[in-house]
Amino acid sequence: MTRFAVLLSLLVLQNGTLSAQDTPKRPPIIDVHVHAMKLNPNFTGDLCPWFLKDMPGADPNEPAPPFANANCVDPLKAATSDEEMQRILLEKAEALNVIMVASGDAEILHNWYNAAPDRIIPSLAISNAEEMTIAAFEDSLSNGFYKVMGEVAPQYQGMSPSDLSLDAYFGVAEKLGIPVGIHMGTGGNGMININNPKYRASLGRPFLLEDMLARHPKLKIWVMHAGYPMIDEMIALMGANAYVYVDLAGFIWSYPLEEIHAYLKRLVQAGFSKRILYGTDLMIWPKLLETSIGVIESANYLSEDQKRDIFFNNAVRFFNLDASRFE
Numbered sequence: 001m002t003r004f005a006v007l008l009s010l011l012v013l014q015n016g017t018l019s020a021q022d023t024p025k026r027p028p029i030i031d032v033h034v035h036a037m038k039l040n041p042n043f044t045g046d047l048c049p050w051f052l053k054d055m056p057g058a059d060p061n062e063p064a065p066p067f068a069n070a071n072c073v074d075p076l077k078a079a080t081s082d083e084e085m086q087r088i089l090l091e092k093a094e095a096l097n098v099i100m101v102a103s104g105d106a107e108i109l110h111n112w113y114n115a116a117p118d119r120i121i122p123s124l125a126i127s128n129a130e131e132m133t134i135a136a137f138e139d140s141l142s143n144g145f146y147k148v149m150g151e152v153a154p155q156y157q158g159m160s161p162s163d164l165s166l167d168a169y170f171g172v173a174e175k176l177g178i179p180v181g182i183h184m185g186t187g188g189n190g191m192i193n194i195n196n197p198k199y200r201a202s203l204g205r206p207f208l209l210e211d212m213l214a215r216h217p218k219l220k221i222w223v224m225h226a227g228y229p230m231i232d233e234m235i236a237l238m239g240a241n242a243y244v245y246v247d248l249a250g251f252i253w254s255y256p257l258e259e260i261h262a263y264l265k266r267l268v269q270a271g272f273s274k275r276i277l278y279g280t281d282l283m284i285w286p287k288l289l290e291t292s293i294g295v296i297e298s299a300n301y302l303s304e305d306q307k308r309d310i311f312f313n314n315a316v317r318f319f320n321l322d323a324s325r326f327e
């Protein structure tokens, strides 16, 4: 290495150090709803946020409506490989200071966790008793890797969350003090027609949680997708059950913005700003992190304190996290 090269590398190093110090770290954000998925050729394609502003009539004799669409100026790119997904996602998470509660494919989840243990809180998904025995489930939750149970999505199986076949699993989570995320509400447009014939809109009713909650008084749950669009039942359920939280995942980047804000505003107006968790339902579009954060940042009916509660403080309280770990 020439002297000039040494000098140059020292300068670069110095500048690198300086600029790192100059850029203040963004306040931390906890995304409670992320899916670690293996790339699937049947589930890919770019995405226009808020694409459900137009749900045109379809015909049962024609192909089912697409899950998403890419007919906009600047659609979010789907990752083209598992490696690319991990690299961009973790870069974005670092830049935006996001910590993610993630569930899904065990291998992908372990890869993410090994690459960024401070950014990933592993969650164990189970939606029916055939996926795992109760003993294996308890073992997985006791060995230290998994800290959360979710996404539990009995609705896609045509089942109520109070179905007794899931009861022992909730009992394990209750006994171990593991928080549980349960899918309730929307699955997108035409979910039944696309690939989930057992899905039932009516099985997303928040009131269906009540029997299960009554059987497990110490269980801590959050209702994923905030039971969208069943706001009245959601508010009534939260009023009656003081430990129930909600997340905003999925609907904050798919339905029309006005509709999203009306729903979120209603939850806040009803007094629940301390029980709303930020979440994306991130799947294969890493830039969705920014899109979804923007929705909360631009909500002019929320105070700065309420935004920080939704982004961070509520999740710290709900998951019993040590906030100083993230500062």
Ligand SMILES: [Zn+2]
Pocket (backbone or CB within 6 Å): 151, 153, 183, 184, 224, 225, 250
């Ligand atoms: Zn869901």
